[in-house]
Amino acid sequence: xxxxxxxxxxxxxxxxxxxxxxxxxxLVTNEGDVIKTADRVILPGVGAFEDAMKKLNMSGLREAxxxxxxxxxxxxxxxxxxxxxxxxSFEYGEHEGLGLLKGEVRxxxxxxxxxxxxxxxxxxxxxxxxxxxxNTKDGAFVYFVHSYHAVNCDDSLLATTExxxxxxxxxxxxxxxxxxxxxxxxxxxxxxxxxxxxxxxxGSL
Amino acid sequence: MITKRIIxxxxxxNGKVVKGTNFVGLxxxxxxxxxxxxxxxxxxxELVFYDITASSDGRKIFTxxxxxxxxxxxxxxxxxxxxxxxxxxxxxLKCGADKVSVNSGAIRDPGLIKEAARVYGNQCVVLSVxxxxxxxxxxxxxxxxxxxxxxxxxxxxxxxxxDGAGEIVLNSIDTDGVKNxxxxxxxxxVCEISSVPVIASGGxxxxxxxxxxxxxxxxxDAGLAASIFHYGEVKIKDLKAEMAKNGIPVRIL
Numbered sequence: 001x002x003x004x005x006x007x008x009x010x011x012x013x014x015x016x017x018x019x020x021x022x023x024x025x026x027l028v029t030n031e032g033d034v035i036k037t038a039d040r041v042i043l044p045g046v047g048a049f050e051d052a053m054k055k056l057n058m059s060g061l062r063e064a065x066x067x068x069x070x071x072x073x074x075x076x077x078x079x080x081x082x083x084x085x086x087x088x089s090f091e092y093g094e095h096e097g098l099g100l101l102k103g104e105v106r107x108x109x110x111x112x113x114x115x116x117x118x119x120x121x122x123x124x125x126x127x128x129x130x131x132x133x134x135n136t137k138d139g140a141f142v143y144f145v146h147s148y149h150a151v152n153c154d155d156s157l158l159a160t161t162e163x164x165x166x167x168x169x170x171x172x173x174x175x176x177x178x179x180x181x182x183x184x185x186x187x188x189x190x191x192x193x194x195x196x197x198x199x200x201x202x203g204s205l
Numbered sequence: 206m207i208t209k210r211i212i213x214x215x216x217x218x219n220g221k222v223v224k225g226t227n228f229v230g231l232x233x234x235x236x237x238x239x240x241x242x243x244x245x246x247x248x249x250x251e252l253v254f255y256d257i258t259a260s261s262d263g264r265k266i267f268t269x270x271x272x273x274x275x276x277x278x279x280x281x282x283x284x285x286x287x288x289x290x291x292x293x294x295x296x297x298l299k300c301g302a303d304k305v306s307v308n309s310g311a312i313r314d315p316g317l318i319k320e321a322a323r324v325y326g327n328q329c330v331v332l333s334v335x336x337x338x339x340x341x342x343x344x345x346x347x348x349x350x351x352x353x354x355x356x357x358x359x360x361x362x363x364x365x366x367x368d369g370a371g372e373i374v375l376n377s378i379d380t381d382g383v384k385n386x387x388x389x390x391x392x393x394x395v396c397e398i399s400s401v402p403v404i405a406s407g408g409x410x411x412x413x414x415x416x417x418x419x420x421x422x423x424x425x426d427a428g429l430a431a432s433i434f435h436y437g438e439v440k441i442k443d444l445k446a447e448m449a450k451n452g453i454p455v456r457i458l
Contacts, residue, residue, distance in 0.1 A: 046326065119328065186280075
């Protein structure tokens with residue numbers, strides 16, 4: 001079973017529906033004990049980094065998520081949820097993240113004629129192979145909405161997308177994975193990524 | 206490269222797509238859910254659902270349809286129509302909408318955009334504007350284009366962006382329904398002042414109209430249309446193939 005962590009940030013309806021669509025049993029939860037029973041964990045998130053970290057800390061869910069990560073349970077962060085996996089973010093100040101991946105989150109600085117947020121469909125350019133993307137072709141289009149991205153994350157970098165500069169689109173290090181885009185809003189390509197994710201289990205990475 | 210988006214708009218009343226009974230194709234489709242699935246299969250980049258029911262019964266039917274659509278179609282969904290408060294944002298976001306479009310509601314309550322952007326983030330708030338030329342000015346109209354508000358459209362849009370609108374849908378009343386092309390002059394004026402994505406609406410009659418739009422105004426991010434897609438006058442697959450042929454960045458499935 002895949003557990004979606006609900007710490008009060010963002011709308012989880014589409015994510016839960018997309019897992020249902022691919023036939024994966026899932027549970028949206030705000031309880032640490034439920035996260036402990038998960039085969040896989042998804043950390044979603046929309047909004048501001050500082051607020052999201054506060055909510056993770058205050059709800060006590062931070063510990064459950066990091067415990068799962070340390071146990072080797074496949075953990076995937078989506079959008080802001082991916083950014084939270086890094087050491088820190090410079091979104092409105094400087095804020096500590098979960099520190100599960102090396103790197104930091106910085107504002108997108110690109111060609112001034114390009115609009116921020118980076119919003120819409122853009123293509124993935126893979127740096128290496130990973131089981132999370134076994135169903136995904138190089139150049140496949142996925143849906144992004146973000147104004148910040150991960151940098152100095154060469155250790156985990158899986159895929160970038162071009163927006164004047166290469167933006168970090170996907171990362172993975174052992175059982176910790178992240179997508180800056182929204183697989184649950186990326187049509188069949190996105191469902192293919194989720195299908196690959198739910199095949200992963202403890203110790204498979 | 207980020208791609209230009211093609212967005213079909215579904216006007217929904219009493220659970221049916223308006224003008225939704227005569228679609229060209231193998232079968233008639235008037236169910237919004239089925240039509241949304243079909244558009245998603247054909248490569249629509251996003252969908253707009255517009256609630257044109259007035260009654261509270263109608264609202265319930267609409268949100269049920271929205272829930273069913275969001276459970277089956279995994280591309281971004283924008284919802285508009287009858288959005289007058291942050292409570293209305295909450296209602297449709299819980300049913301699976303990703304973005305919420307405000308129009309008359311923002312005119313009645315100029316604090317709505319700011320409040321919604323604070324709660325849900327700018328990326329969630331779309332300002333939809335119906336604009337018509339009056340005495341050489343681009344004027345904002347309310348109530349589905351029936352009422353002249355006296356507001357200057359350029360100033361209104363500037364203010365909306367300042368307050369936190371993350372995207373602009375510009376619907377030209379002057380070109381709407383004429384099927385003779387988008388309102389390039391009006392769109393150029395809005396692109397000039399907009400720091401957020403601009404979606405062109407009103408006037409598309411052919412594939413060529415979209416090509417002209419994106420070639421003439423590279424700052425326009427998306428093209429929106431309704432009946433030409435519903436009636437199959439323009440097929441999204443053909444449209445996107447033609448865009449690609451013309452060097453316009455586009456998502457091909």
